[in-house]
Amino acid sequence: MKQLIILAGGKGSRLKERLGKLPKPLIDICGKPLLEHQILLAKAHGFKDLIITVCHEAEAIREFCGDGSRWSVNIRYLEEKQPLGTAGAILVNLATFADTFMVMYGDTLLNVDLSRFWDFHLRNKAEASLFLHPNDHPHDSDLVEIDSNGRIVAFHPYPHAADRYFPNLVNAALYLVQKSSLEKSLAEHDFSKAIDFVKDLFPQMLKQNRFLLGYPSTEYIKDAGTPKRVDQVCADFLSGKIQRRALTTPNTALFIDRDGTLTQETDYVTTPDQLQLIPGSADGIKRINQSGHLAILVTNQPVIARGSCSEDQLKQIHNKLETLLGQEGAFLDAIYYCPHHPDKGFAGERIEYKIRCDCRKPGLGMLKQAQQLATIDLKNSWLIGDSSVDMQTAKNAGLKSVLVRTGFSGCDDKYAARPDFECYNLTEAVTFILDKFPALFKQAQTQTAQIQAGDRIVIGGLARSGKSTWATLMKLALAERQIDATIISLDGWIKDIDQRGDGKLMSRHDTEALKEVIQKLAAGTEIQIPSYNRLQRKRNKLLEQMPIKPEQVIIFEGVIAFLIEDFLTLKAHHFYIKSSDTLRIDNFHKEYSLRGLSEKEIHSLYQSREEDENQLIKASPMVQNAIWIEETE
Ligand SMILES: [Zn+2]
Numbered sequence: 170m171k172q173l174i175i176l177a178g179g180k181g182s183r184l185k186e187r188l189g190k191l192p193k194p195l196i197d198i199c200g201k202p203l204l205e206h207q208i209l210l211a212k213a214h215g216f217k218d219l220i221i222t223v224c225h226e227a228e229a230i231r232e233f234c235g236d237g238s239r240w241s242v243n244i245r246y247l248e249e250k251q252p253l254g255t256a257g258a259i260l261v262n263l264a265t266f267a268d269t270f271m272v273m274y275g276d277t278l279l280n281v282d283l284s285r286f287w288d289f290h291l292r293n294k295a296e297a298s299l300f301l302h303p304n305d306h307p308h309d310s311d312l313v314e315i316d317s318n319g320r321i322v323a324f325h326p327y328p329h330a331a332d333r334y335f336p337n338l339v340n341a342a343l344y345l346v347q348k349s350s351l352e353k354s355l356a357e358h359d360f361s362k363a364i365d366f367v368k369d370l371f372p373q374m375l376k377q378n379r380f381l382l383g384y385p386s387t388e389y390i391k392d393a394g395t396p397k398r399v400d401q402v403c404a405d406f407l408s409g410k411i412q413r414r415a416l417t418t419p420n421t422a423l424f425i426d427r428d429g430t431l432t433q434e435t436d437y438v439t440t441p442d443q444l445q446l447i448p449g450s451a452d453g454i455k456r457i458n459q460s461g462h463l464a465i466l467v468t469n470q471p472v473i474a475r476g477s478c479s480e481d482q483l484k485q486i487h488n489k490l491e492t493l494l495g496q497e498g499a500f501l502d503a504i505y506y507c508p509h510h511p512d513k514g515f516a517g518e519r520i521e522y523k524i525r526c527d528c529r530k531p532g533l534g535m536l537k538q539a540q541q542l543a544t545i546d547l548k549n550s551w552l553i554g555d556s557s558v559d560m561q562t563a564k565n566a567g568l569k570s571v572l573v574r575t576g577f578s579g580c581d582d583k584y585a586a587r588p589d590f591e592c593y594n595l596t597e598a599v600t601f602i603l604d605k606f607p608a609l610f611k612q613a614q615t616q617t618a619q620i621q622a623g624d625r626i627v628i629g630g631l632a633r634s635g636k637s638t639w640a641t642l643m644k645l646a647l648a649e650r651q652i653d654a655t656i657i658s659l660d661g662w663i664k665d666i667d668q669r670g671d672g673k674l675m676s677r678h679d680t681e682a683l684k685e686v687i688q689k690l691a692a693g694t695e696i697q698i699p700s701y702n703r704l705q706r707k708r709n710k711l712l713e714q715m716p717i718k719p720e721q722v723i724i725f726e727g728v729i730a731f732l733i734e735d736f737l738t739l740k741a742h743h744f745y746i747k748s749s750d751t752l753r754i755d756n757f758h759k760e761y762s763l764r765g766l767s768e769k770e771i772h773s774l775y776q777s778r779e780e781d782e783n784q785l786i787k788a789s790p791m792v793q794n795a796i797w798i799e800e801t802e
Pocket residue numbers: 507508509526527528529
């Protein structure tokens with residue numbers, strides 16, 4: 170029979186005002202005492218044998234819980250005459266416990282799959298297993314360090330040494346323990362002092378080289394030991410956050426690339442010193458944390474295969490990353506990396522890592538690892554990255570993607586996958602996903618309600634008005650109706666910088682080649698879609714192969730869409746994207762300063778575009794005939 174010990178002897182001095190005469194474990198959490206939430210969870214996971222240790226206000230707890238029969242569980246009590254400490258209370262009564270038992274603190278609200286944790290502990294034959302999770306204040310928390318097999322190798326109690334970085338893994342006060350293991354050292358304990366699990370017992374077991382295992386999880390567990398925390402727990406309960414974090418509920422994850430997205434892109438980061446956050450990116454992660462979605466890092470680290478960094482050094486680098494994020498109140502729910510590289514034959518390389526693996530992006534191995542940690546609904550999840558590798562990964566996995574314009578800015582030319590959306594940096598990407606996307610998506614569903622399989626869509630508008638964003642929104646809205654759509658960005662036909670003649674809009678595009686493609690499309694032949702490398706201002710070498718099926722919707726988008734005869738006469742749904750001038754000009758400035766132009770150059774470029782393309786587009790008869798989509802600030 171599964172046994173659970175609930176440590177309910179705490180005094181609850183910090184909650185005095187809220188409690189009145191009640192003992193701490195009976196604090197009300199949304200209509201039910203905290204202790205009852207715990208008992209019901211335990212019962213749901215087959216725990217029938219419950220032991221509650223009591224000290225302060227013991228009678229009130231006994232009175233409330235009785236023998237447990239009203240929940241169909243057995244409850245017995247262990248009364249502490251004086252506080253013995255969390256572990257002391259267990260050790261003095263050890264002989265009366267089962268071989269394996271779970272320990273829960275009476276002031277935590279949790280929604281943890283206790284059965285899964287139990288099975289994990291037994292399967293691994295650990296002497297004790299500790300439930301671990303990252304939090305948003307690791308700098309003043311007691312931290313736990315595990316090795317790559319999950320074995321606990323160190324405890325780092327607060328305050329931490331200033332000269333090194335620590336992983337963000339916090340002991341959440343939920344344990345599984347083997348009685349036999351504790352019996353071995355029973356004689357060594359001094360029961361005249363309180364004995365604590367975290368400060369005394371576990372560190373002592375570690376010193377004796379006992380097998381302590383960490384169980385990292387993204388499930389909800391929070392202590393409700395202060396009025397502020399009680400309020401937080403209640404808010405989480407009411408908002409559904411506690412339920413959403415359950416392993417039975419699909420979670421939305423925002424997968425984040427590391428170099429060039431979250432941290433500065435430098436050639437290769439091989440020491441903690443070289444790792445720096447991109448300014449502002451911690452805010453983005455913090456926003457994800459607060460939203461209740463998962464923030465999961467997925468990074469290719471071929472530096473290990475190359476031999477320029479060991480897995481241990483990489484761990485130090487990631488400890489620094491977690492420390493920097495923690496200082497700003499942000500955390501990653503998990504970090505996955507691929508240490509491999511497929512190409513052999515370099516000096517100093519580590520041959521054991523030179524393999525074709527499943528985890529190197531655009532492979533899906535790291536996403537699969539994440540799915541073992543939490544239940545992730547990939548269709549509603551996102552990948553934010555700075556490279557075409559990230560975009561291809563998202564495409565392969567069926568994730569929505571956001572390309573950030575930091576790092577490689579999408580100009581690495583390794584894969585032809587088109588990003589779903591583009592933002593200037595990580596925080597902007599997170600804001601887009603959490604705040605803007607849901608409403609825009611609804612708008613796109615309305616706008617595409619009349620569109621049928623096989624239809625054509627032409628999206629026009631001035632530069633930087635949001636045409637490609639709308640192309641994706643429509644594609645996604647159609648996908649909800651099981652209609653497959655393909656986006657063709659006309660930017661792909663922008664000529665290389667040295668072949669643009671007078672530099673005016675129509676000479677900048679290879680319109681002849683574009684017309685050929687339109688004809689091929691009409692004939693139903695496979696086409697090849699070029700793409701444009703904005704930073705190098707020339708075409709990418711890679712072409713995206715596009716087999717066209719008759720039922721497919723094709724969405725064309727680009728500044729020249731309303732200027733080429735073939736698109737005007739094409740039987741299609743024409744949309745004109747009208748965004749506010751301030752927003753558009755602001756984006757124009759951001760775009761061209763990224764491409765290295767000075768303020769003066771940007772200004773004069775904008776003027777010439779205003780005279781050339783903006784006037785041309787505004788004069789197109791299609792502008793008046795199209796359906797307008799107005800984007801406001
Ligand atoms: Zn790999």
